[in-house]
Amino acid sequence: MNVIELKDIGMVFTDRSEPTLALSHIDLAIGKGEFVAIIGPSGSGKSTLMNVIGLLDTPTSGEFYLDGNLVASLNDSSLAKLRREKIGFVFQSFNLLPRLSVVQNVELPLVYGGIPPKQRRARALELLGLVGLHDRANYKPHQISGGQTQRVAIARALANHPSLILADEPTGNLDTKASKAIIDELRRLNRDTGATIVIVTHNPEVAVQTDRTVTVRDGEIVNDTSQKASKTKSKSAPIADSPHRRITV
Amino acid sequence: MMFYENFKMAFVSLSNAKLRSFLTMLGIIIGVAAVVSILAIGAGVKKAVQDQITGVVNANAIAVASGKINLKSGGGGGASSIGASTLTITDTDYLSKLDHVLAVAPMSLISGNVSNGKTISNSELLIATTPPFSKTQTLKFASGRFINDSDKGKAVAVLGGNAKLDLFGTADALGKTINIRGTTFTIIGSLKTTDSAASSFSAGPSLENAVYLPFDTATKITGSVPPIARLLVQVDEASNVNSVAAAMKSKMIKGHGGQEDFTVLTQSDILSTVDTVLSLLTTFIVAIASISLLVGGIGIMNIMLVSVTERTREIGLRKAIGASSSTVLSQFLIEAVVISLVGGGIGIAVAIGLATGAGKLAKITPVFTPEAIGLAFGVSAAVGIIFGIAPAIKAARKRPIQALKAI
Incomplete structure (x- = not known):
């Protein structure tokens, strides 16, 4: 059974000056333990796709099955449980609560999971150690760098041992060395724990480090390097970014 | 959890x-x-x-003032009743015989200066009255007591709050003496001063400056029965006040030859004006x-x-x-x-x-x-x-x- 199954997913945004078609006829299946990159230029809909998968947004059409369960049929507390226990999400921005300390931020999923204070503090510090920020535990988010914020977010995403890790541009703010470290860590997680990992990126250098690349353009999947994919739409336009050009967002 | x-x-x-x-x-x-x-x-x-207001007369008391006061226009208050008095001792007699009336105390003003041995003061209000007066008012004592039956005819006095301050300052006045019209009076009690802010609402002259003397003693030192400014009637229960007031009115109209040249005031009368x-x-x-x-x-x-x-x-x-x-x-x-x-x-x-x-x-x-x-x-x-x-x-x-x- 696939962890993620999207059938004919569409997303129309009506809260803008004119209705915007962000996603159109998306069919995507991701199996357990896969390490996938979703790549596409800015505005392609890749972040929107990620938000749907991460249960942060609701598609306007189509069906989304998470572990075989139709998401649309789930109620608020079931969804909250999934976000808490199953999914670890790393956002592009607005990652941390500004008024809580770094360690309090990392602890948060554990608080909602009902873990007692001593245990969750220990786990949070362990996770911070994993991303090399143990000594920043009591700092406030505004006191650490953007890259460090990202790493704290990753630590938090791992708090509840999620089986699905979603990262939206996790290396966007990082230099090459730190980028590699993050991707290596994610790969290690994938190999050691069998977690399913989906990364959104615009950087092909990052994409090649994963096992599978799904290319999104204009709200549609135009390429999928997976052998399991039954449809591979290839469009004539080349991929915009060249491997040696770094785009900073 | x-x-x-x-x-x-x-x-x-x-x-x-x-x-x-x-x-x-x-x-x-x-x-x-x-x-x-x-x-x-x-x-x-x-x-x-x-x-x-309620200190002017208690809930179980009735005041009779000389002259007709128009409470509704709020005019004059007690001041207009000080002058030629229409009340007499005879009124006291037949009023005290009414049902539910426990006692009637006359209240008269006499003229004179007060000397404390060092200075002579004329700011005091000399009031001659009888013991039931204290039952018709709410008197708060700083020391001593009010005039009682054993003081009849004696030269004793009770000081109001400001009067005591004026004559003796902050010292205790109990047992000290004052001289009024040639007679020496011993102080047997003095009252506390009350909140000054509310005194402007008083329906009568300020009793803070009063010096209370036994009625018979006042008669002695002035040589005649002083004109009665007010009668204070002590009723047995507050619930009977209105019926007694009505009875008093009719009795007194008869006694005054058909003239209503007096005003009967109950506490609720005074309260309703304000x-x-x-x-x-x-x-x-x-x-x-x-x-x-x-x-x-x-x-x-x-x-x-x-x-x-x-x-x-x-x-x-x-x-x-x-x-x-x-x-x-x-x-x-x-x-x-x-x-x-x-x-x-x-x-x-x-x-x-x-x-x-x-x-x-x-x-x-x-x-x-x-x-x-x-x-x-x-x-x-x-x-x-x-x-x-x-x-x-x-x-x-x-x-x-x-x-x-x-x-």
């Missing part, structure tokens, strides 16, 4: 946003403090006025208190709305991490309740300080009623909670990513 965690989370959230929490609380503190202190001072003023003034005062106070409540409420609302954007994003993030809507909402609700309760408590404490301080300046004792405190507390808490929760409810309804992108 979850509730306790929410509670802790609310506290963490509040203490991590100290300025915002304080500003919100400040709105509640100001609203509650203003309303409670204003209502307390207002109630204190009303009580002082009423005490002064009722209009008191009502106006109440309305005024309530209006001011309402305005300050409104201002306080707006203050609370403002600070809550100011932080809505920040908190909307926070709600989006918490939901994305795995908090359910109800968890997030109960955290925000607890925050709002805590701020409201703590702010309300501080506000009441501030109000007590404010009102007591202001009261000392104005010589009014503030009166704190549960209704005033309940009203101020209730409204402020309601505003704090409503404006704390409403944006949260709105945010929790959004999809997490929408809330996260809120501007």
